[in-house]
Amino acid sequence: MDSSRQLFQYILSGLSNGAIYALIGFGFAIIYNSTGIINFAQGEFVMLGGMLTVFFLTVLHLPLIPAIVLAILISTIVGISFERLAIRPLKNAKPLSLIIITIGASIFIRGAAMLIWGKDTHAMPAFSGNDPLYLAGATILPQHLWIFAVTILIIIASRIFFNYSIIGKAMRACSYNSQAASLVGINVKNMVLLSFAISSAIGSMAGIIIAPLTMTSYDVGIMLGLKGFCAVIIGGMSSGLGTVLGGLLLGLLESLGAGFISASYKDAIAFIILLLILFVRPEGLFGKKESERF
Amino acid sequence: MLKLNGITKIFGGLTALEDVSFSVADGSITGVIGPNGAGKTTLFNIITGLYAQTAGEVYLGEKNISLFPPEALAGLGLVRTFQNVELFGQMTVLENVMVGLHTRSKSGIFSSAFKLPGQIKEEKYIKEKSLQWLEFTGLTDLADIQAGNLPFGKGRLLEISRALAVEPRAILMDEPAAGLNSRETAELALLIRRIRESGITVILVEHDMELVMDICDSIIVLNLGKKLAEGTPREIQENPAVISAYLGEG
Amino acid sequence: MTGKKRQILIFLFFAAAVLLVPLFFKGNYLLNVFVFVGINTILAIGLNLLLGYAGQISLGHAAFFGLGAYISGIITTRFPLDPWLVIVLAAVCAGALAFVIGFPILKLKGHYLAMATLGFGIIMYIIFNETVGLTGGPSGLSGIPNLHIGSLIFDNDLNNYYLVWLFTLVVMLLSINLSQSRIGRALRAINDSEMAARVMGVNARILKVQIFTVSAVISAIAGSLYAHIMTFISPASFGFNFSIELLTMVVIGGLGSIYGSFLGAAILTMLPEFLRVFQDFDIIIYGLMLILMTMFMPGGLISGIQKIAEFTAAKIKGMTSNNAQT
Ligand SMILES: Nc1ncnc2c1ncn2[C@@H]1O[C@H](COP(=O)(O)OP(=O)(O)OP(=O)(O)O)[C@@H](O)[C@H]1O
Ligand SMILES: [Mg+2]
Numbered sequence: 001m002d003s004s005r006q007l008f009q010y011i012l013s014g015l016s017n018g019a020i021y022a023l024i025g026f027g028f029a030i031i032y033n034s035t036g037i038i039n040f041a042q043g044e045f046v047m048l049g050g051m052l053t054v055f056f057l058t059v060l061h062l063p064l065i066p067a068i069v070l071a072i073l074i075s076t077i078v079g080i081s082f083e084r085l086a087i088r089p090l091k092n093a094k095p096l097s098l099i100i101i102t103i104g105a106s107i108f109i110r111g112a113a114m115l116i117w118g119k120d121t122h123a124m125p126a127f128s129g130n131d132p133l134y135l136a137g138a139t140i141l142p143q144h145l146w147i148f149a150v151t152i153l154i155i156i157a158s159r160i161f162f163n164y165s166i167i168g169k170a171m172r173a174c175s176y177n178s179q180a181a182s183l184v185g186i187n188v189k190n191m192v193l194l195s196f197a198i199s200s201a202i203g204s205m206a207g208i209i210i211a212p213l214t215m216t217s218y219d220v221g222i223m224l225g226l227k228g229f230c231a232v233i234i235g236g237m238s239s240g241l242g243t244v245l246g247g248l249l250l251g252l253l254e255s256l257g258a259g260f261i262s263a264s265y266k267d268a269i270a271f272i273i274l275l276l277i278l279f280v281r282p283e284g285l286f287g288k289k290e291s292e293r294f
Numbered sequence: 295m296l297k298l299n300g301i302t303k304i305f306g307g308l309t310a311l312e313d314v315s316f317s318v319a320d321g322s323i324t325g326v327i328g329p330n331g332a333g334k335t336t337l338f339n340i341i342t343g344l345y346a347q348t349a350g351e352v353y354l355g356e357k358n359i360s361l362f363p364p365e366a367l368a369g370l371g372l373v374r375t376f377q378n379v380e381l382f383g384q385m386t387v388l389e390n391v392m393v394g395l396h397t398r399s400k401s402g403i404f405s406s407a408f409k410l411p412g413q414i415k416e417e418k419y420i421k422e423k424s425l426q427w428l429e430f431t432g433l434t435d436l437a438d439i440q441a442g443n444l445p446f447g448k449g450r451l452l453e454i455s456r457a458l459a460v461e462p463r464a465i466l467m468d469e470p471a472a473g474l475n476s477r478e479t480a481e482l483a484l485l486i487r488r489i490r491e492s493g494i495t496v497i498l499v500e501h502d503m504e505l506v507m508d509i510c511d512s513i514i515v516l517n518l519g520k521k522l523a524e525g526t527p528r529e530i531q532e533n534p535a536v537i538s539a540y541l542g543e544g
Numbered sequence: 545m546t547g548k549k550r551q552i553l554i555f556l557f558f559a560a561a562v563l564l565v566p567l568f569f570k571g572n573y574l575l576n577v578f579v580f581v582g583i584n585t586i587l588a589i590g591l592n593l594l595l596g597y598a599g600q601i602s603l604g605h606a607a608f609f610g611l612g613a614y615i616s617g618i619i620t621t622r623f624p625l626d627p628w629l630v631i632v633l634a635a636v637c638a639g640a641l642a643f644v645i646g647f648p649i650l651k652l653k654g655h656y657l658a659m660a661t662l663g664f665g666i667i668m669y670i671i672f673n674e675t676v677g678l679t680g681g682p683s684g685l686s687g688i689p690n691l692h693i694g695s696l697i698f699d700n701d702l703n704n705y706y707l708v709w710l711f712t713l714v715v716m717l718l719s720i721n722l723s724q725s726r727i728g729r730a731l732r733a734i735n736d737s738e739m740a741a742r743v744m745g746v747n748a749r750i751l752k753v754q755i756f757t758v759s760a761v762i763s764a765i766a767g768s769l770y771a772h773i774m775t776f777i778s779p780a781s782f783g784f785n786f787s788i789e790l791l792t793m794v795v796i797g798g799l800g801s802i803y804g805s806f807l808g809a810a811i812l813t814m815l816p817e818f819l820r821v822f823q824d825f826d827i828i829i830y831g832l833m834l835i836l837m838t839m840f841m842p843g844g845l846i847s848g849i850q851k852i853a854e855f856t857a858a859k860i861k862g863m864t865s866n867n868a869q870t
Contacts, residue, residue, distance in 0.1 A: 038655035086835050095654035099601060100795055100838045107788060108831025115824065222784065226666070229659055268670045271663040278660045279648040342743060368745030380740035382733045392726075393733045397745035399726050403754055406725030407718040413725065420726065460745060 008138040010259040011252065016144045016213070017227075018251020019151040023206035024228025025235065025243045026158070027199035032237050033175035034195035037098050041082065041106035042203055043225015044113075048075040049204025050216035051113055054122045064127065072204050078109065079200025083193050106221070113218040126212040143212045150209050154202060155244060162240075171195060203228075223267065230274045236284020245286060295320040295495055296341070296372075296464055301350035303336055303519075310336045311519045313350070318464070323486065323496045325506040325527075328516035329539065334499040335377055337516070338466050342374045343367050354464075369397050371463035375453040375470060377499075383442030387433055387452055390441050391424040394459025398423070424459060431455040431485065447478045454485065464495040471502045483509050507531065515539070555717065558803070562709050566702055575701040577817050579773065582708035583766050584809035586715050588793040589802055590762030593719060595791070596800035597728060598755050599735030600650060601658045603787050604665025608760040610672055610782025611638045612767025617688045617777050618678055627691050631768040635761045642760030646753035665787050672779040684778030691772045704773050711769060715762060719802050731755060732800070785827070792830045796837050798844025807845055 024046055031039045049071050056067035086101050093101075127146050132139035162168040173181040174191045182188045207216070207224070214220070227250065235246030250270055258266035277284065297317040303310045311333045318324045326334050339345040341352055343364040351360045354370055362370075382390050399420055401413040428434045431451050436444065441452060450470055457465050470486075471479045479502065486509055490496050500506050506513065507527040515522040515530060517539045523530060530536055569575045591605050615634035620627045649660050672679050679685055690699040691707065698707045722728050733741035734748045742748050771777050789812060797808025812830075816823055841848060 032655075038659065040658075086839065089839060096595075096599060096601060097838045097842065099655060099658050100791070101835050103603075103788065103791070104831045104834030104838070106831070107827045108835065111825070111828025111831055115828065226659075226662070233659070264674045265670065268667050271667045271670075274663045275648075275660060275667075278652055278656060278663075282652065282656060344739065344743075364739075364742040365745050365747045368743060374743055376740065380737045382736040382740065384736050385729065385732055389729055389732075393729050393741065393744050393746070396726065396730055401726050403722065403727050403758060406727045407722045409721050417725065456744065 005138050006259070008136070010255045012138065012140060012144060014252035014255030015248055016147045016251070017210075017255065018231075018248035019147050020206050020210045020224070020247070021227045021231040021250050022244045022247025023151055023154060023202055024224060025230075025232030025247055026155070026228075026240070027203040027206075028229055028232045029237050029240070029243055030195050030199040030202070032232075034171055034178075034192050035087070036095075037087070037102065038229070039196075039199070040099065040102040040225070041109060042199065042228060043221035043223070044106050044109040045075050045079060045200040045203030045221075046207035046210075046224045046228070047113060047216065047218065047221035048078060048109065048200075049207030050124065050211035050220065051117055051122070051207075051218065052204070053208050053211065054124050054216060055117065057124065058122070068208055071208060072201050075204030076197050076201045079196045079203075080193060082200075083196040087196070088189065088192070106225075110218055110221060117218060119218065121215045121217040123215050124208075124211040127209075141213070143209070147209050147213075150205065154205065155240075158198075158202075159240065167191075167194070226274075227270050230270045232284075233274055233277055233282075234285055236286045239284065239286045242284055242286030246284070295355055296497070297353040298337075298341070299351045299353070301337065301340060301352070302348045303333070303340060303345065304348045309519055311340070311347075311516075314516070314519075314521050315350075316514050316521065316524055318495060318497055319511070321490065321493060321495055322511040323490050323498070323509050325510035325513040326497065326499045326516060327501070327503070327506055327513060327530075328522070331518075332516040333519040334516055335468055338374060338468050338499065342372065342466060368460055368462075371461070372466070373457040373460045373462045373464075374466035375450070375457055375468060377468040377472070379446070379449045379453055381441040381444070381449055381452060381456075383440070385441055386437065387439050387441055387444065388421075388424055388428065388437040390452055390456050391427050391459045392420050394427070394456040395420045395423055397460055427455045427459045430458065430488075446473050447475070450474065450482075451485075454489075458489065458494075462494060464497060465489065467496065467498040467500075469499055469501060471500055471505050479505060551720070554803075555720065558716075559713050562713060563706075566705055570702070573701075574817070575705055577814055579701060579704045579708050581806075581810045581813045582705070582712040583770050583773075584790075584793060584813050585712050585806045586708075586766040586769075587763055587790055588797065588805035588809045589715055589719050590759045590766070591790050592794045592797075592800065592802070592805045593722070593731075593755055593762075594759040595794055596798070596804075597723060597731040597735065598752055600752055600756070601654075601661065601791075602756070602759070603658050603662040603784075603791065604668070605661075605759070605763055605790050606782045606784070606786040607665045607668035608638045608642065608763035609767040609770070609786070610668060610777075610779070611641065611760075612764030613771040613777045613782065614672060614679055614685070614767075615764075616768035617685045617771040620689055620772075621685065621687050627689060627772060631765060634768050635764045638764030638767075639757045639761040642757045643753060646756040647749075650749070650752040650756060662784070662787075665784060669779060669783045672782060679779070682779060684776055686776040688771050688775045688777065690775065691769075698772070708769055708773070711765065715765075716802055716806070723800075723802065727751070735800075789830065792834055796833050796844055798846035799842070801844065801846045804844045804846035807849075811845075 024042060027042050028038060031037055052071035052074055053067050056062045056070055057064065082105050086105060090097060090101065126141065126143040128142040130141065132141055162172055170186045171191045171194065173186055174188050178188050231247035231250050232243045234249060235242030250273065253273065254266055254269050257269045295318060299315050301314045302312050314337065326337065328334055336345065340347045343362050346361060351358055353359065354372060359367060359370065382393060399416050401416050405413040428437055431454060433448065433451055433455060436448060444452060454470065471482055474482060483505055486496055510527055512525065513527055513530045514524045515536050522539055523533045523536050565578065566575060587609055591602060594600050594602055612634045615637055616627065616630050619625055619630045645664065649657065649664065652660050673682055690697050692698060696703065698704050730741065730746045730751055733744065733746055734751065738748050793808035793812050794805055796811065797806065798804025816826060837844060
């Protein structure tokens with residue numbers, strides 16, 4: 001009984017972390033599909049979401065909702081400025097340059113956060129208190145429910161957006177073939193900008209909903225970003241649903257591994273999975289194999 | 295010397311090549327023609343090991359080279375040029391050709407780092423030989439220019455020089471005359487003849503019919519991934535199927 | 545003067561300058577800083593061979609640096625083995641590891657390669673931290689002996705300076721030789737067009753693994769030297785941040801330039817010393833430098849210096865020929 005309750009607890013925290021990884025991975029995939037860039041700064045938007053919300057809550061004493069809205073807004077503006085200032089001017093850049101630039105942006109944002117908010121870890125109050133709910137003998141925090149709800153909402157919203165709205169369809173067209181898309185009159189540049197905006201917004205949202213559980217500091221973006229990347233690699237860049245499954249799977253494996261094998265190697269699990277998948281099946285477990293093109 | 299046997303290539307759902315077979319005589323100039331999208335470049339990619347075919351075999355002499363990687367084929371004397379000129383843009387013209395001598399030299403990391411005597415001798419040989427190839431194609435004056443800064447026509451010449459430096463048995467050229475003016479094309483025709491005279495088999499994809507009919511000994515026509523015809527330039531010009539394929543598709 | 549002669553002259557001049565520097569900085573704490581400039585130069589050159597020449601990124605190079613340091617540190621604190629021998633052993637181990645993981649890792653390209661090397665670096669960092677019995681974990685490993693040759697002990701700045709810079713100069717010379725050889729050209733060819741390089745007969749797969757291995761060996765040697773000079777090591781020196789710092793050195797100095805790597809290493813090592821305030825600003829400045837350099841000076845600072853040198857040379861030439869005319 002006790003051990004099954006513990007198992008449930010591991011699964012629960014695994015799934016809630018996994019949902020976060022999936023959201024972050026989503027951000028990676030949106031930019032990758034519209035530009036072919038893997039944005040190393042993705043994790044920093046997650047950090048910005050959490051840190052900005054804490055800042056608005058504790059320093060400016062705003063209520064929760066405005067604090068969250070403002071945090072997402074500012075993160076999105078940072079994402080947009082990054083695209084305008086550093087990505088757009090580089091036309092036809094080699095992947096190496098783009099990698100270096102997004103790494104540069106990532107440590108720049110992290111450094112700025114450190115200067116502004118210092119190196120301390122900050123706590124964020126949970127959205128609806130910390131009184132656990134009891135479910136079949138196991139405890140669930142209200143924040144877990146928030147995480148699941150927000151994740152599901154974002155995923156449904158983005159499915160609707162990409163499948164049914166004109167702009168969403170245009171963005172997908174760009175990801176299949178940007179030249180053809182521009183021939184039929186789609187403004188590819190704006191679509192790229194939009195992809196940065198959406199993915200920084202989703203990233204910061206992820207950072208906000210996880211912060212009450214894990215606390216936040218200027219450097220949480222590295223690990224969260226990398227785990228999100230793991231999620232999207234497990235799922236495959238081309239598959240939205242795959243990313244969600246990838247995130248959940250990663251979260252579960254991590255949490256079970258930490259619980260039953262060794263807590264100190266928890267982070268290593270994600271990266272070992274990452275390497276294995278990149279070595280064996282770089283298109284992801286759920287992705288389609290891209291045809292060879294030189 | 296080069297023999298293709300039932301080559302088929304399917305990309306996802308698209309059949310780019312279907313059951314293409316032909317052979318190329320030693321020391322000949324063979325043209326591969328066909329409308330855009332006929333599968334000519336795909337065929338070259340398969341012969342030179344850049345793509346794996348879905349079915350079929352390629353033989354070089356007696357050797358089945360079907361799934362050899364490109365670097366192994368270079369060692370066996372099979373090289374190519376590219377439709378969209380693939381130079382080493384950050385290296386000089388001379389250095390580009392020197393890379394062509396990679397298979398003709400063997401110093402490794404250790405002897406290069408320590409400049410062992412054999413390596414110094416080999417470097418000298420590589421440089422002399424490369425200069426000779428530049429002379430052969432008439433690029434000597436441009437030796438120290440960065441390849442990325444070459445005008446297009448010279449870039450095509452450099453690609454040929456680099457391929458020749460491999461001292462190949464056969465060279466495959468993908469649209470060598472594309473983007474050249476008429477004087478450059480005439481010079482190219484001369485160069486291709488000289489290459490053949492030095493004993494190298496030439497296989498070229500080309501849209502410039504005048505050039506093809508002028509220099510080729512035999513021609514293979516592809517259309518929609520299938521071999522439509524094969525024969526001497528004269529036979530091809532008179533082949534009704536070829537005429538209708540070209541007229542029909544523009 | 546031919547290009548070759550000029551290069552030899554430049555190297556001799558550089559070496560002479562390096563050897564003379566201690567005369568002007570006797571007893572100065574800067575000598576200690578220069579020791580680390582040397583170590584970082586070795587590391588930057590190692591990464592540059594891979595990144596600048598072959599065009600293959602590694603965001604986990606600090607792991608090989610750490611591996612060298614830990615193998616030297618762990619063995620020499622436990623067994624009475626000759627530390628010099630252990631340096632060789634550490635280099636061989638790092639090389640073997642790089643060779644083995646090189647095959648699957650270097651199959652990946654671009655962003656995927658970056659992420660995989662990053663993952664590798666983090667796994668190694670976790671291992672340094674968690675194998676407490678061996679490495680001492682986060683609190684570090686102390687009591688590593690200094691190197692010595694007979695009675696000459698490398699335990700002060702002056703001796704360490706010569707020790708490190710001797711290695712640095714050798715690594716520089718060998719790397720310059722390598723870069724101008726058949727192998728160097730093949731690497732640059734892979735960087736420009738891997739497909740064309742392969743068609744020319746360059747076995748890109750093997751060559752990339754080989755240069756990755758060389759690069760790991762060089763980094764491990766720097767790690768061993770670092771361990772013996774510091775006598776104390778802890779995982780914090782070998783983490784993701786240091787990998788990024790190395791990347792920054794190579795990029796701002798100049799991709800594909802050996803002297804550029806020295807320049808980058810020197811700047812990034814000395815800046816914090818001169819600008820105390822820099823310490824909190826460091827990563828923000830690294831970030832900015834990475835972005836600005838890539839956007840506006842992709843050849844790095846060394847290309848800027850070369851341009852200025854050429855410009856001045858042309859100017860002087862122009863003036864003298866003008867004078868000759870008048
Ligand atoms: N890597 C690839 N993936 C998917 N389809 C491809 C690929 N390469 C070529 N194709 C398709 O195969 C067909 C043949 O293309 P190929 O480039 O061989 O034609 P081509 O005869 O060289 O044409 P052109 O004269 O325009 O150069 C085309 O429909 C092309 O779109
Ligand atoms: Mg073609």
